[in-house]
Amino acid sequence: MTLTRTETVGSAVSAGPTPAGRSARPSRARRRKHLEIALFVGPATIVYVGFVLVPVVLAAVYSLYKWNGFGPLTDFNFPDNYIRALTDPVFVGAIGHNLFIVVLSLVIQGPVAIGLALLLNRRMRGRTLLRVVIFIPYVLSEVIAGLSWKLLLQPDGPFDAFLSAIGLGGMSKLWLADSDVVLWTMFWILTWKYIGFAIILFLAGLQGVPEELSEAAAIDGASWWQIQRHITIPLLGPTIRIWAFLSIIGSLQLFDMIWVVTGGGPAGATATMATYMVQFGFQRNQLGFGSAVAVILFIVSLIFALVYQRFVLRRDLAGSLTQGVG
Amino acid sequence: MNRRSTKRLLAGAAAVGLAVAALSGCSASSGDSGDGKVTLTWWHNGNQDPLKGLWEDVAAEFEEANPNVTVEVTGYQNEDLQKTLIPNALRSNDPPDLFQAWGGGELKDQVAAGYVKDISDDVTDELDAIGPTVSGWQIDGATYALPFSYGIEGFWYNKDLFAQAGITAPPTTLDELNDDVAKLKSAGIVPISVGAGDKWPAAHWWYNFALKDCSPETLTKAQSTHDFSDSCFTTAGEDLETFLETEPFNEGFLATPAQQGAGSSAGLLASGKVAMELMGHWEPGVIGGLTDDKKVPEFLGWFNFPGIEGAAGDPTAALGGGDGFACSQQAPPECVELLKYIMSPDVQKRFGESGAGIPTVADAADSVVDPNLQMVLEGKQNASYVQLWLDTAYGATVGGAMNDGIVNLFAGKGSPKDIVTGMQDAAATE
Structure with missing residues (x-):
């Protein structure tokens, strides 16, 4: 050496x-x-x-063994654990739920966050206060936020009361108990929780957009919308790509908020790969099988991260990785 | 300046080393520290009064009688403790000294892995006092834990609401139960709450149908062989499905928790919003913690799950279980002493008087002054056959698959057959 x-x-x-x-x-x-x-x-x-x-x-x-966590590893059963996971409709459903959150995050959270960031970047009264208000959910602990929503969304709970108070009582649903609704409810809670983070990222990115460019465009007669569309958002590209990366990884590994609010229920309607892993690995004492699920989750996230870095983040990262020192 | 920065670095390295040493020393948190001082950690499921306070008192009394002993007593939410905290603590080889033991398949796995102390020779007097109830905590004739509480499940109901709906006596057959549900609904009262969000409260409905549809012989055989091919297990699901079609449960029951807060199934019963709930003997203790005045409401009554006409099951059979305490393999001898103190007639009587459960020691039986628990005690005495909770009896793997299948049925997904298939499949992965 x-x-x-x-x-x-x-x-x-x-x-x-x-x-x-x-x-x-x-x-x-x-x-x-x-x-x-x-x-x-x-x-x-x-x-x-x-x-x-x-x-x-x-x-x-x-993950190569049938193992309940007690005693030594003796019962080698590769690839049974992997086959069992990938053929279990509940686990396949869980992957679907993760992808649902990934897609909705990118399609809904992203544009909304960019829009709010652009608004909050304008000079106006109470801007600091608005920024703080939007960022508060992100600072709250997951468990506190999750339990609060769980209580708010109970049947005839405060949220339903609020809806009927503003004349929308007919829109009340079993937010957490209806398996057709609950994933959308979870997406709403996640958006409420994490959009502040996206907005802060975008606001930081917006500070790096040189003001001269928008000034020059304004002098040439571009409207506010045109400036945002053709100058600000393209220059925000690196930030958007990093946010999308974080958002996708977070959605794939989603666990805590789901666990606190629904526990993956009802009847697996909000199960994610991570809740499935905990349920089978720990609660059912099948640590070998649970590890196989963990490995699958790891591989999915790893492949995604590598592909994303190779093809999407390549330009953003160029020059930021040093070759060596001295 | 060079020398100074090097020194600083070395000091920093030393600090890191110390921190690592301190962290690695954490695992030796309990036991004899060499100077005769002993610290016992004690994990139990009494996270609400009166049980929480009682165990704290017991710990303090034990400390007073044994000045060298410190008892760190903590109450956790039951399912967190059973499914996560204790198994993880055992696996990581840093278990609490005295911990809750629910008996059945779970204790069997823990004993097989060598985690639990064999206390047979230390507790001979206590075994005599408890009698046959202890069998759920014995494996191959050896005792690994002692149950301090044993009771059966049934319907906790609101007598006032029953009277309001014109129901004069609790139902004794399934048909009568269906009639009462209809009466309650027509009186504008939600008949039954179930905390299906926690899964097991929903699962207990199927257990009770299985108990009344399957003969005791079939149930006993299924428990030891994990063979669920008898058609009565499918019939249980079909009966449950038929019952679900009458829509007897509280709104949003699929996400309702069992015990936490006013919106839980116990909270709904406590506040008079539903007429009944199928729940174990601990229900008065839970409800007592959920009322404004922290008292068990007067309106509470109890009846066993009714029999099914023409079915193979014993109509008086009851589903039950208990709470015990076990000492971990490496626990100091004082752990057994504390356990013996918990099982002493004095503490057992106070446990009975607290209304938190039904004591197991014979001398303490008449200490049950709570009229509700007296009814449970009577129900247990009337039962010709008592079956341990099915998920406890079958172990975590089959039990978990069973509970998931049942909750799916509650959610309108899957069939009665799917529950049994899921159990068979899970048994095959063990």
């Missing part, structure tokens, strides 16, 4: 504090640098390996 002239961060860490076996005497400064890198990267690496990499590998191993 001789170190080449262009040392990367990774090899410096694996070499440890004293790179042995080198003919050239390393300078004091270089040695100190290695030590610094090891000390700064070390703790994060330990945590990352211990709490991310090792569990991922362990889950992959568990």
Whole structure:
């Protein structure tokens, strides 16, 4: 393991504090640098390996066995766990629910958030207050927000009372108990919760759009709409692409809000891949099967992330990844 | 400056090292710390008064009698504790010392993995006092936990609303139950609440139909072999389907929780919004926590799930279960002492008096002063056959599939046959 002239961060860490076996005497400064890198990267690496990499590998191993979590792994049954998951209509339905949330997020949340961000970017009275109000749901804990909605949406609960107070009582539905409605209800709650984050992202992106361009366009006679359509939104592209990436990954791994509000019910109508995994892995004591579900979820997210980075984010990321140091 | 920054780095590294050491030391949270001081952790399902307060008192008394012992007692929501917290704690090899044990297939798995202390020789007096009820917590003749409470399920009903609907006596047959549902509905009263959002309360409906449709022999055999091919299991689903068609339940029951808050099925009964709920013996305790004055309402009555005419099941049979406590394998000996104190006639009597459940120790039986629990006790004494909750009896895997199938039936998806198929399929994956 001789170190080449262009040392990367990774090899410096694996070499440890004293790179042995080198003919050239390393300078004091270089040695100190290695030590610094090891000390700064070390703790994060330990945590990352211990709490991310090792569990991922362990889950992959568990997924090959029939295992209830108690005792040693003995009953190798690959690929039964995977076949069982992919042929279970409930799990296939759960994947469908994840995709439903992915598509609705992109198609509805995105445009709404961009629109609100453009509005909030204009100079007007109470702008700061509006920004804060829209951002509050994102800051609330998932459990608190979820329980609040669960209580609000009870039959004849506060939300229905509100509807009838404004004369829309006829629109009341069994928001959480009707399997045809509940996924839309969950999408509404998720939008309420996360749109503030999207808006903040877009607002930050809008600060990077040079004002000279819109001024020049305005002088040329472009309307506000034309400026947004042809100048601001194209320049917001990198932000939109990053937001879409985060939104899709979040939708694929959706768990906590669903778990708190519906637990995946009624009758699996809001089950997602992650709630399915917890239900079967932990609640039914089939950790091997649950791990197989986790691996499937991981692979789906990983493939998506790689493809998205390769084809969509390529230009945005170009130049942001450094080749090496020193 | 160079030397100083190096020193700082080294100091930082040392701090990180200490933190890692401290974190890894966390797992040794309980047990004897060497100076004779013992800390016992105790997890139970009494997250509401009166049970919560009672166990806190018991822990404090035990600490007082044993100055070297500290008891960390925590009450958790029942299903979280049973399905998530305890299994995870056992798996990660850092279990509480004394923890809730529901008996049946679940305890069997835990014992097979070597997580639970065999207390047979330490509790011989208690075994005599409890009698045959303890069998659900024994495996191959050895005792692994002691039940402090055992009761059966039935309908908790609002006598006032029944009278308002012109119902003079609780139903004893399924036909009478159907008549009463119709009477209640025509009087503008929601007949029954069910917390199907939590799954198991809905599942218990099917259990009771199975109990009254299947003979005790079939049920006993199904429990040990996980063979559900007998047609009575499908009949149970068909009977439930027919019953569901009468729309007896509260609005939005598919998302209704069982015990949390005023909108839960127990809350609806407590506030007089529904006439009855099928629920275990713990119901008065739950309802007592959901009323404004924190008292069990006067209007509460109880009757067993009615028999089905012409069916193979025993009409007096009852579905029941209990709550026990087990000591983990690595728990210090004081754990068994605490368990014995919990099972002492004095504590058992106070448990009976609290109205939170039915004590199992014979000497404490007359301590049940709550008229509702007295009715449950009477129902249990009248039952010729008592079946452990089916999900507990069949274990988490088959039990989970069974409960999902039943909830699907409640939601209008799937058929009575699908419930049995799901159970058979789940049994095949064990």
